[in-house]
Amino acid sequence: MRTDDSSxxxxxxxxxxLEAFSDAVFAIAxxxxxxGIKVPPHMEGVSSWGLLTLLFKQWPSxxxxxxxxxxxxxxxxxxxxxxxxxxxxxxxFLYLNGLLLLFVTLLPFPTALLAAYxxxxxxxxAVVYSGNYLCIALAFNLLWRYxxxxxxxxxxxxxxxxxxxxxxxxxxxGLLYTLGSVFFAFVNENLFLAYLLIFLPFxxxxxxxxxxxxxxxxxRTHAKPPKSPIA
Amino acid sequence: MRTDDSSxxxxxxxxxxLEAFSDAVFAIAxxxxxxGIKVPPHMEGVSSWGLLTLLFKQWPSxxxxxxxxxxxxxxxxxxxxxxxxxxxxxxxFLYLNGLLLLFVTLLPFPTALLAAYxxxxxxxxAVVYSGNYLCIALAFNLLWRYxxxxxxxxxxxxxxxxxxxxxxxxxxxGLLYTLGSVFFAFVNENLFLAYLLIFLPFxxxxxxxxxxxxxxxxxRTHAKPPKSPIA
Amino acid sequence: MRTDDSSxxxxxxxxxxLEAFSDAVFAIAxxxxxxGIKVPPHMEGVSSWGLLTLLFKQWPSxxxxxxxxxxxxxxxxxxxxxxxxxxxxxxxFLYLNGLLLLFVTLLPFPTALLAAYxxxxxxxxAVVYSGNYLCIALAFNLLWRYxxxxxxxxxxxxxxxxxxxxxxxxxxxGLLYTLGSVFFAFVNENLFLAYLLIFLPFxxxxxxxxxxxxxxxxxRTHAKPPKSPIA
Amino acid sequence: MRTDDSSxxxxxxxxxxLEAFSDAVFAIAxxxxxxGIKVPPHMEGVSSWGLLTLLFKQWPSxxxxxxxxxxxxxxxxxxxxxxxxxxxxxxxFLYLNGLLLLFVTLLPFPTALLAAYxxxxxxxxAVVYSGNYLCIALAFNLLWRYxxxxxxxxxxxxxxxxxxxxxxxxxxxGLLYTLGSVFFAFVNENLFLAYLLIFLPFxxxxxxxxxxxxxxxxxRTHAKPPKSPIA
Numbered sequence: 001m002r003t004d005d006s007s008x009x010x011x012x013x014x015x016x017x018l019e020a021f022s023d024a025v026f027a028i029a030x031x032x033x034x035x036g037i038k039v040p041p042h043m044e045g046v047s048s049w050g051l052l053t054l055l056f057k058q059w060p061s062x063x064x065x066x067x068x069x070x071x072x073x074x075x076x077x078x079x080x081x082x083x084x085x086x087x088x089x090x091x092x093f094l095y096l097n098g099l100l101l102l103f104v105t106l107l108p109f110p111t112a113l114l115a116a117y118x119x120x121x122x123x124x125x126a127v128v129y130s131g132n133y134l135c136i137a138l139a140f141n142l143l144w145r146y147x148x149x150x151x152x153x154x155x156x157x158x159x160x161x162x163x164x165x166x167x168x169x170x171x172x173x174g175l176l177y178t179l180g181s182v183f184f185a186f187v188n189e190n191l192f193l194a195y196l197l198i199f200l201p202f203x204x205x206x207x208x209x210x211x212x213x214x215x216x217x218x219x220r221t222h223a224k225p226p227k228s229p230i231a
Numbered sequence: 232m233r234t235d236d237s238s239x240x241x242x243x244x245x246x247x248x249l250e251a252f253s254d255a256v257f258a259i260a261x262x263x264x265x266x267g268i269k270v271p272p273h274m275e276g277v278s279s280w281g282l283l284t285l286l287f288k289q290w291p292s293x294x295x296x297x298x299x300x301x302x303x304x305x306x307x308x309x310x311x312x313x314x315x316x317x318x319x320x321x322x323x324f325l326y327l328n329g330l331l332l333l334f335v336t337l338l339p340f341p342t343a344l345l346a347a348y349x350x351x352x353x354x355x356x357a358v359v360y361s362g363n364y365l366c367i368a369l370a371f372n373l374l375w376r377y378x379x380x381x382x383x384x385x386x387x388x389x390x391x392x393x394x395x396x397x398x399x400x401x402x403x404x405g406l407l408y409t410l411g412s413v414f415f416a417f418v419n420e421n422l423f424l425a426y427l428l429i430f431l432p433f434x435x436x437x438x439x440x441x442x443x444x445x446x447x448x449x450x451r452t453h454a455k456p457p458k459s460p461i462a
Numbered sequence: 463m464r465t466d467d468s469s470x471x472x473x474x475x476x477x478x479x480l481e482a483f484s485d486a487v488f489a490i491a492x493x494x495x496x497x498g499i500k501v502p503p504h505m506e507g508v509s510s511w512g513l514l515t516l517l518f519k520q521w522p523s524x525x526x527x528x529x530x531x532x533x534x535x536x537x538x539x540x541x542x543x544x545x546x547x548x549x550x551x552x553x554x555f556l557y558l559n560g561l562l563l564l565f566v567t568l569l570p571f572p573t574a575l576l577a578a579y580x581x582x583x584x585x586x587x588a589v590v591y592s593g594n595y596l597c598i599a600l601a602f603n604l605l606w607r608y609x610x611x612x613x614x615x616x617x618x619x620x621x622x623x624x625x626x627x628x629x630x631x632x633x634x635x636g637l638l639y640t641l642g643s644v645f646f647a648f649v650n651e652n653l654f655l656a657y658l659l660i661f662l663p664f665x666x667x668x669x670x671x672x673x674x675x676x677x678x679x680x681x682r683t684h685a686k687p688p689k690s691p692i693a
Numbered sequence: 694m695r696t697d698d699s700s701x702x703x704x705x706x707x708x709x710x711l712e713a714f715s716d717a718v719f720a721i722a723x724x725x726x727x728x729g730i731k732v733p734p735h736m737e738g739v740s741s742w743g744l745l746t747l748l749f750k751q752w753p754s755x756x757x758x759x760x761x762x763x764x765x766x767x768x769x770x771x772x773x774x775x776x777x778x779x780x781x782x783x784x785x786f787l788y789l790n791g792l793l794l795l796f797v798t799l800l801p802f803p804t805a806l807l808a809a810y811x812x813x814x815x816x817x818x819a820v821v822y823s824g825n826y827l828c829i830a831l832a833f834n835l836l837w838r839y840x841x842x843x844x845x846x847x848x849x850x851x852x853x854x855x856x857x858x859x860x861x862x863x864x865x866x867g868l869l870y871t872l873g874s875v876f877f878a879f880v881n882e883n884l885f886l887a888y889l890l891i892f893l894p895f896x897x898x899x900x901x902x903x904x905x906x907x908x909x910x911x912x913r914t915h916a917k918p919p920k921s922p923i924a
């Protein structure tokens with residue numbers, strides 16, 4: 001509905017405010033996650049060991065918090081990096097960004113669901129959890145494709161073509177990664193968690209992977225930041 | 232009380248800080264909505280199918296989240312667009328904006344009310360929900376009328392008259408739309424929901440409607456953004 | 463402890479970041495207030511009238527929300543106005559501002575207390591509620607006195623002396639007002655609420671009162687905002 | 694995992710956005726603390742004295758709120774001060790900062806744990822609480838060591854060497870302080886609380902301690918802020 005709307009593009013607005021608004025939403029979503037970690041209800045005469053046991057039993061809450069925190073952080077970094085190339089904004093882009101934010105603000109829900117059900121009914125929880133990230137990856141792809149298609153619609157006219165290719169590739173990689181997590185969510189919850197944990201560093205440092213292919217960025221200096229290949 | 236106060240206008244303050252504060256409030260309100268979606272309380276030995284059923288039964292929460300998320304997003308866009316024309320701020324304007332923010336921060340409450348009662352006692356919930364949006368539309372109108380009346384009180388002296396007419400029309404349209412939703416809330420909850428969903432795209436792209444009338448904005452370039460007709 | 467610390471002043475930091483941080487805290491505190499308004503727990507087969515009655519019975523929540531929302535808004539405006547005159551910041555000032563923010567972030571608690579107990583055990587709730595505002599007024603006074611004392615310590619060297627006198631007076635007025643609300647909290651809860659509601663407009667437009675004394679600000683233009691007498 | 698990653702440094706991004714995002718997270722974490730203070734559940738016919746007693750019985754909530762509020766404020770000040778020296782950012786730094794924010798957003802959890810269990814099973818609660826601060830201090834050290842090592846990696850080339858030594862010392866001091874709090878958490882909860890309260894002012898004014906050693910910063914003027922020795 002949103003993406004095939006073929007009305008004229010709206011006037012350009014500053015990307016600054018949109019990015020500031022998005023940053024605030026990311027910051028709040030990442031901070032609300034902690035509300036999913038509950039203090040064990042107080043039991044009269046609980047021992048040190050008893051309380052420790054109660055706290056350890058909540059490991060799914062800590063794991064879910066950790067996974068979602070890092071994930072939102074990674075999405076924020078990617079969002080931030082892509083936005084450094086966005087030179088103007090139109091109404092379609094704004095609502096595509098809103099679609100992305102919708103699924104980001106939703107995250108505390110599947111996070112709490114995963115924490116509550118990973119031990120008892122993991123399949124549904126894992127599928128919903130990974131499905132939310134799939135939606136985020138899809139929205140992110142739509143956002144980038146819309147901005148970069150049709151003659152670099154919202155990018156600077158001097159945008160580096162090689163960079164667009166790299167970002168395209170990275171968007172595809174993100175989509176593949178989340179599709180993989182949906183797949184493992186259907187297969188087995190332990191494989192699912194292992195998959196998420198193993199791929200965390202690769203999500204955090206995707207550029208390390210691509211840097212081996214392209215030797216750009218070797219001769220950079222501190223004084224003048226060159227056109228950066230990260231996105 | 233606030234609007235008919237006829238005291239002298241206070242000194243001018245930067246619109247920047249007011250807009251940043253408003254943006255933060257919008258961002259927090261939009262992110263708090265997710266707290267209305269609860270994880271189904273854990274039941275021992277629930278099956279995959281059982282959990283899925285529990286999750287599907289919560290559709291009013293998802294629908295209410297979705298409707299309120301998009302609505303706040305649309306209000307934020309309109310707020311942001313109107314503020315691009317505001318050149319100075321006085322104390323009346325500041326409190327009119329505060330009135331608007333009051334009803335925006337209230338939104339999580341009628342949203343949760345709608346989610347809880349749409350299936351059981353929909354009329355009251357729908358009327359309160361749409362009533363809150365009516366209050367927002369009224370506050371928005373007051374804000375704009377105050378800023379634009381009395382010789383473009385808070386707008387730039389070079390403000391395009393045609394643009395003011397367009398924003399006026401759009402404010403009237405917003406008021407009519409929310410009045411319509413209050414009407415349907417009284418009539419029938421299904422018509423009410425259908426009305427909200429059908430009009431979502433029109434709220435998101437009001438400019439598409441007006442663009443057919445005015446052919447402005449055809450010959451714009453990327454380099455120099457012209458005076459934008461969106462508001 | 464904080465205020466009589468006589469250590470050397472720390473280096474100057476930008477007021478911008480401090481104000482942005484404070485604004486974020488204000489925005490979050492004002493938006494969290496809505497969490498104090500609960501949806502009536504769903505009762506099977508409740509009628510429209512029954513739900514309306516349940517909603518009306520929650521009037522203390524709405525009233526407390528309204529009072530605290532406007533109060534935080536007014537404090538934000540005052541904070542913002544005072545900060546327009548702050549030219550540098552030191553560590554003492556930073557912690558005095560932190561003290562102010564501490565009591566601002568606390569506000570959702572006495573607000574919820576007032577909503578829960580105004581009908582049943584109003585005295586304690588009203589005293590705690592007004593006591594919190596007294597602490598805010600005290601912290602605000604400390605903040606301003608520290609900034610303006612000792613040869614306009616943190617103000618610009620060209621600060622208008624008459625303006626300092628006006629802000630001093632307004633700080634005293636704020637202190638008196640909150641002392642009054644503590645007094646009425648001890649006397650009677652209805653007088654207390656009446657006092658708060660009657661004085662709301664005066665808190666919102668204090669400058670209207672002072673403007674009649676000083677005729678400054680009459681011959682201002684839109685282009686160059688003069689040194690503003692609001693604080 | 695994060696720190697020994699030896700991939701090439703990513704391109705430089707503006708420190709501004711990172712600091713704004715961090716500030717928002719600090720502001721939200723500090724404001725969410727109040728959600729840990731609950732209104733005593735309403736009891737029919739409670740007397741003024743009874744409600745007061747209920748409120749006084751919640752002193753651990755108020756104490757935990759106060760301790761965590763001041764601690765986050767102090768961490769924010771330190772974070773802010775260190776960032777004034779950061780001239781560029783790379784991906785490692787970004788995730789080290791994310792690690793710091795992770796433990797900051799976690800704080801409402803150990804704060805609520807401390808409030809709930811300090812009277813009944815204090816050891817575990819105090820160890821978890823102080824352990825969280827230890828993690829924050831460790832993350833802060835990593836952040837600073839990474840930025841300042843390898844030829845002032847992310848600092849300006851003209852960074853004052855003496856200043857780096859002072860910040861190093863202060864990072865060590867912070868680590869020692871949190872190690873001390875973990876120690877006292879194991880020993881006795883009263884000593885633990887006394888330790889935290891006694892050291893609060895030293896955490897707030899560390900510079901007062903160092904200023905006696907170094908006489909720098911004596912001959913500064915208001916007009917041109919010199920290179921500030923606070924960090």
